[in-house]
Amino acid sequence: MSMKEMKFETKVIHVGGEPDPVTGAIMPPIFQTSTYVQSSPGEHKGYEYTRSHNPTRTRLQECLASLENAKHCFVTASGLSASSLIMHMLPKGSKILCGDDVYGGTYRLFSKVFNDIHQYKFVDTTDLVKLEKEINETKPALVWLETPTNPLLKISDIKAIAALAKKVGALTVVDNTFMSPYFQNPLDHGADIVLHSMTKFINGHSDVVGGALMFNSDEIKEKIFFYQNAIGPSQSPFDSWLVIRGIKTLAVRMKAHQENAMKIANFLEKHPKVERVIYPGLKSHPQYELAQKQMKGAGGMITFFIKGGIDESRKFLENVKLFALAESLGGVESLVDHPAIMTHASIPKNVREGLGIFDNLIRLSVGIEDCDDLVKDLEHAFSRV
Known part of the structure; x- marks a missing residue:
């Protein structure tokens, strides 16, 4: 059975969760290592250094990508570090339209940390008439949505907003933390990037802090990987393994x-x-x-x-x-x-x-x-x- 034929309940357990090919262990081991032996300088088995890649992290990313119907996934040390990678990816001075009711940490990140690098405007993304006018006038590089929002649970029309953003060449990011991939798949509605705080429903056991980004663009993949590797907010092997365990349910x-x-x-x-x-x-x-x-x-x-x-x-x-x-x-x-x-x-x-x-x-x-x-x-x- 191909991955595309699997139902959600099957993918969440089996994609990235295959038994270890060496020992047959039903639960794959944690690759708790910082570096990897090379057969010759620059010749390796796809892994050089755990900040860049790690087999345990790879398994989790494969699973998450399948759940959000995405081609690519990166997992990070926190939801805010995942948000930061997106901000680093944008050209300096980019204009960002952000929903007015967002997680307090997101508001702080945009208004206090990246405010000297980019231009932010907080708007009501549930009002499509006003939002369309704002998008056309501002010509943002990115539209940031939480839907449902935190804490007022306001819901924005992802499909309609993504279409408006594309008309001016803007990316649409959806923080899907509250719904998880089980209840909502923003990429299917036209979003460019989906963000999760894996600390929440994805892990589900209040014992891990982590973030995730899922998307289909190869260009975005190259940019995100560069900044993740350069800045270093990658999720640890042990935390990745804990999420692999938690996500099965x-x-x-x-x-x-x-x-x-x-x-x-x-x-x-x-x-x-x-x-x-x-x-x-x-x-x-x-x-x-x-x-x-x-x-x-x-x-x-x-x-x-x-x-x-x-x-x-x-x-x-x-x-x-x-x-x-x-x-x-x-x-x-x-x-x-x-x-x-x-x-x-x-x-x-x-x-x-x-x-x-x-x-x-x-x-x-x-x-x-x-x-x-x-x-x-x-x-x-x-x-x-």
């Missing part, structure tokens, strides 16, 4: 995340102490129809606004037990986060609130525990508010 995990999240979103929508719920699987979501068209599922992330302000939020967050109060997301365990204080604290308060990230906004990463237990945990926390 991606399909079953994502199904469980979504099943629990749908139940909890419905519970929250009916709760008297909840002001509003944002979840792509609810018909109340502003881009529900687009979500149904563009995504294969609604994922495991929920945002809701508790009635009250910072005091009510803090009381709620101090009284959850199963939902661990912690940054990050996408692990098998449920997490709860207060973006204004935690993951998005790097965004100025006036900018946060201008987007709708208020002190009563709470973000849930719904795990795969028994959903009844999770609901009881939330109910307990609400009872203390």
Whole structure:
């Protein structure tokens, strides 16, 4: 059976996961080495130095590329290092249009680190009329999308935006972290590059930090490899092996995340102490129809606004037990986060609130525990508010 004939659940286990050809080990070994012996100067078996290439990393990249229907993949030491490689790849002074509701680390990277190298403008990518005008006037080198966004779960039309970007010669990058390749494949909708923080759903066990870039262009491959090799943010062999292990259950995990999240979103929508719920699987979501068209599922992330302000939020967050109060997301365990204080604290308060990230906004990463237990945990926390 060819790779193209395999279903997702098969590819995630078998592509890049073939038994070791030397020993027959069902789980391939970790090539925990920094360098490789050459038979003659410049003559080797495809590997010279682990910063450049490593067999364990190669296996992971093959698997990820197959899941995103991509030709090429590079994995890095973090999601932000993957983002940095894209910025280094662009000519100095490039104009970038970026979604206005993005991960706080992305906002910080663009507004505080690369702001002297490129020109950034943060725009609402859900408004196609305004975005088209902005693209035509700005003529950007790149359009950066998160969809769904973090933390407001806004959904942008990848196909339409990629088409608008191509008209002016711009690349489209989609941060697909929240959906994982199981629920969304941006390259199939016209995106040029897909980015993931593998720390989240792809690894799924809260024990690895990593990033990934997937794309089809040979030209982009050459540029990304040059900067990865020159700067050195490659993922370590051990972390690559951990992700290879974690990714095997991606399909079953994502199904469980979504099943629990749908139940909890419905519970929250009916709760008297909840002001509003944002979840792509609810018909109340502003881009529900687009979500149904563009995504294969609604994922495991929920945002809701508790009635009250910072005091009510803090009381709620101090009284959850199963939902661990912690940054990050996408692990098998449920997490709860207060973006204004935690993951998005790097965004100025006036900018946060201008987007709708208020002190009563709470973000849930719904795990795969028994959903009844999770609901009881939330109910307990609400009872203390």
